Structure formats: structure tokens, C-alpha cells
Amino acid sequence: MQLASTQPAAAQQTESALYDITKSGTLRVCQYPSYYSISYRNPKTGEIEGIDADLSKELAKELGVELEIVESSFGTFIADLQADKCEIGMFGVGATLKRAQAVAFSDPYLLTSIYAVGRKGGKIESWEDIDQEGNKVAVTLGSYIEPFMKSYLKNAEVVTVAPPATREGELMANRADVIMTDYPTAIKVTDEFDWAVTIEPNETLRLTPYSYVVRQGDQIWLNYVNLFVKTIKLDGRLKFFAEKNKLGPIVAP
Known part of the structure; x- marks a missing residue:
């Protein structure tokens, strides 16, 4: 009788955005360029500024690849990910149960009401x-x-x-x-x-975790992104870039 495989799903996975990124030498990040403090295009310089502008550069640096910003929005980012326009969304996306039916979320890095x-x-x-x-x-x-x-x-x-x-x-x-x-x-x-x-509301209203977002079914890439989030929490980069962009009070534990 043949026994069922006991290997974890990640061990069986042979394709991943992580491999594609390192092979191509480019990390494509979806960002909404009108999100103050997160990913906001400065009208004077034309550069995108904010915590995720900074942290997307840190992620590309960790991967040893070039960063390419793909403009997206809250109304289109799921379709953009599914259409392979980018490997990850990094622009303060609220991790909701409804969205989780279509995409996968990383561990949270911010929490907001x-x-x-x-x-x-x-x-x-x-x-x-x-x-x-x-x-x-x-x-x-x-x-x-x-x-x-x-x-x-x-x-x-x-x-x-x-x-x-x-x-x-x-x-x-x-x-x-x-x-x-x-x-x-x-x-x-x-x-x-x-x-x-x-x-301000009289009570905490719809407390929502902000996470990075990737396509479903790619556990290898999701594991890497989660490790990145854990790493920047531990080494102080998350706190540093949050405070730089006046978001210190909402850093996720």
C-alpha cells in the first residue's frame, strides 16, 4: 500500500514568486501613490514617500534585486496581483476576511482605527x-x-x-x-x-491590521515576506521608518 506524502505543502512547492524575483533581478511592488504617510507621490519631487516607500526599498535590498513600483489602488490591487502585474502589494492594505478570500496577507505591521x-x-x-x-x-x-x-x-x-x-x-x-x-x-x-x-471616535472603531499582500497559494513567498516583517520588527527598522513618517503610535506588536 502506498502511503500518502507527509511532506509539508511548502516542501512540495516547486514554483514561487520568490524564485522568479531572484531570477529576474526585479521586485515588482504594487503601490497606491496617493496614500499619505504610506506611499504618497510628492508633487514637488515626483518621488513616492512614506513608510512603504521606505520598506519596499528595504525588501528589495534584502532580496538583492532592483525595485520596480507598479501603480495600483484599493479598487484594483487584487486584480493586479492576480494578473501578475506585481509580486506584492505594499501600501497599508487592511487585512480583512473578505479580501482574504482572494489574496493572502502577511503578518501585520500596523494597526489602525x-x-x-x-x-x-x-x-x-x-x-x-x-x-x-x-x-x-x-x-x-x-x-x-x-x-x-x-x-x-x-x-x-x-x-x-x-x-x-x-x-x-x-x-x-x-x-x-x-x-x-x-x-x-x-x-x-x-x-x-x-x-x-x-x-476621534468615542471608542476604537473597526481596528484593522495593515499587512502586505501576495497571491494565494505561494507559501514560499508568503513565508519570506512574513520573515521580513518579523525581522524589521526585531532589528528596529519598522519602528524607525514608522516614526520617520509619524506612524509610531500604530506599529503592530
Whole structure:
């Protein structure tokens, strides 16, 4: 009688993005270039800045390969990964159960709640003011915040903003009364615009881990990415680049 193989799945895997990357000499990273503090294209320099701009360079350095940035978005990154446009998404992707049906997530490197950003002197001054008739609340298309706010808000209107348009632009143009976002964007917007003010919820709202994202079924590559996350936590690089980009308070343990 032939015994079933007892080898782990990773040991049986013969193809992996890890091998393709080292063979080609290039790491293709999907990034959304409009994500403040994470992967934001500086309009003055044209360079992408933020924690994942920094850490994608560190990952390429560890692999000994060149870095190629592939522009993506929260609405398209799953299709981009599945179409082999990139080997990994590195731009603060919220690890949700729904997304995990289509892609695989690394161990988390950031943890964030949901915050609101409004205008100083506007009609929304506290969290209780938000869910009122006539208010327009802007969210980004494809973000984990979009479906949550659509179920959370009972009276206010949820306005979905599709890239290249931004929630901040809708707020500035008075087409939205408030935007719903995460810690990175809230901090960056209030730093950059003196008219902006952060409004915190009364309790932790939809605490979400941010992880790196790869195609399903490639355990070898996922193991490597997880080891990278563990390594940068241990050697201090995660903390260093988080604090550099004002994200120190949300570093994942």
C-alpha cells in the first residue's frame, strides 16, 4: 500500500514568486501613490514617500534585486496581483476576511482605527455630529472603510470617491462635510492643511491590521515576506521608518 506524502505543502512547492524575483533581478511592488504617510507621490519631487516607500526599498535590498513600483489602488490591487502585474502589494492594505478570500496577507505591521477629518469651523465638531441627515461623508472606493461606513451610518450620506480623485479633494471643494480615514491619512492631512481637524471616535472603531499582500497559494513567498516583517520588527527598522513618517503610535506588536 502506498502511503500518502507527509511532506509539508511548502516542501512540495516547486514554483514561487520568490524564485522568479531572484531570477529576474526585479521586485515588482504594487503601490497606491496617493496614500499619505504610506506611499504618497510628492508633487514637488515626483518621488513616492512614506513608510512603504521606505520598506519596499528595504525588501528589495534584502532580496538583492532592483525595485520596480507598479501603480495600483484599493479598487484594483487584487486584480493586479492576480494578473501578475506585481509580486506584492505594499501600501497599508487592511487585512480583512473578505479580501482574504482572494489574496493572502502577511503578518501585520500596523494597526489602525477609523478617524474622521473635517474642516475647522465646519458644522461637524464631534463624532456625534457626523451621522445626521444632510451630511456627506466621503470614503475611498475599495477601502475597507467603505463597506463599514455604509453599514455604520444610518442617516448621513456616504460619498464614494474613486481614484484619482481623493477624499481630501472632496472635503476641500466642500462636496463632503467630513472624510473617513485611518490614522496615517488623518495625521498627514492635519499636518499639511491648517483648515483640517481630526475627529476621534468615542471608542476604537473597526481596528484593522495593515499587512502586505501576495497571491494565494505561494507559501514560499508568503513565508519570506512574513520573515521580513518579523525581522524589521526585531532589528528596529519598522519602528524607525514608522516614526520617520509619524506612524509610531500604530506599529503592530
